[in-house]
Amino acid sequence: MRLPLFPRAHVPAPLLAAMLALAVLPLAADGAGAQSTPLPFAGPSNPAQAAPGFVLPPPLAPSGRTAAAPPGATPGAREPHAVLPQAPAGKITLGVFAKFGADGAPVPRALTWRVFADTPEASGAFPLVAESTDAAPVFFLNPGGYIVHVTYGFASQAQRVVLGATSRREVVVLPAGGLRLQADVDNKAITNQKVSFDIFEGSFLQGRTSTQPYYRGALANEVIQLPEGTYHVVSTYGDANAVVRADVSVQAGKLTDATVHHRAAQIMLKLVKEPGGEAQADTQWSVITPGGDTIKESIGAFPTFVLTEGDYVAIARNDGKVVSRDFKVEAGKDREVEVVRK
Known part of the structure; x- marks a missing residue:
């Protein structure tokens, strides 16, 4: 299920609470003719720095010492935050990063992180306390409970974190991959000006397709980041009756290439x-x-x-x-x- 993207604003309490209970569930069908390869990550090669409101940490603490390795970290490991920096007085260091599935590789870019306090205000909204577009940001936060929310294209995940007296390293499992669509007729590619794709959740062949498009008007060769699962693609060539339907499967950490053949x-x-x-x-x-x-x-x-x-x-x-x-x-x-x- 897709979680919504939020601007730099408060989020209603019932909605954010529901987000914590949601998980991305893989579906079972496989798209005919589709091929999966390691995902070439979309997004800028140098992600923007953290937004105003908090400060990214220096590599060393003011004393010249680094903080101890957080629980679960392996020194020298290739995953981020094997060693976390010392936090300023009164703050706790939180290092976060996302992985493609429990055993997948870390996501290197194209992520948006938002940290909310887990206690709503009088209005019922959860206040946004920090955000970043770094792949593996580090936040200096007050001790307490927080909701960490990350988005990658149309895939997103949220989980609760409680900060105590020591630094914490948090891994968010993000089962997501990419889908790149093309269309041809008589083995000749159809240009973007003449073809478009609507993407629906579920399998048309199994009678489990959503009624509203998950993503409307995708272009040929556009890499679309989606939660892992099965999707139904409707390819429209021109504006009359040249319409072809197909099911495709998106795998975590993979780029699925699918070509729709029009006649x-x-x-x-x-x-x-x-x-x-x-x-x-x-x-x-x-x-x-x-x-x-x-x-x-x-x-x-x-x-x-x-x-x-x-x-x-x-x-x-x-x-x-x-x-x-x-x-x-x-x-x-x-x-x-x-x-x-x-």
Whole structure:
């Protein structure tokens, strides 16, 4: 389940409390034709420094000594915060980082961290006390309870932390991966201007698809960071009936590449007085199936539609006259269809 992103503001108490009870649950289906590779991390190569309101720690404490290794840390380990810096007087050091799954690698960038006090104010909101876009930030906080919330694209996780008298190293398990979609027709890639993708949670094949898109209007080759699980992708080529559906699986720490294969073509219609003649302006067009279902309507001399392969009828209305022509669409064969006005 997706958790919402919050601006630098308070969060309603019931919502933040519910966040602590949520976990990202992997689904079971696998997307046909998809390939998974190690995830190339999106986001800036040098993440922005922490926002105003707190200070990132220096590498050494004022005394020249570093703090002892926090519980669970292994000196020399490749994970962040094997040794935490000394906190200023009256503060406790909290070092946080995220991992792709319990046994996954640390997430190196593209994270947003927010730390909330775990006690709501009189208004019922949990106050935001610190935030950072570092991959593994360190916070100097007062002793007490906090809610640590991290987002990675559309994936997010929240957990409660209680700070006592000693430094603490907190690992947030973030089961998330990336999805990169493409579409082609007759083995030729479709440009971004002509294709888009809507992503739904769940599996269409198993009848467990959400009714509202999780992400609408994704572009080809865009890397979308999502919670681990199964998603249903709806690829729309053009704006008529060239629509293809497929299930894909996103794995933690992996980039899933999926290509949707359309069987469609681009058709341009012309109303002419004779074959090869000049197109007639102000023509009203309807494209219907042989059974009479309307696929697309337009007005103009050169309407262009992307239609899935099959049989169609083009109906042209101009100057009080109506003419029609049957035509066939073959996948990948863009062409011009003339309707001769008799």
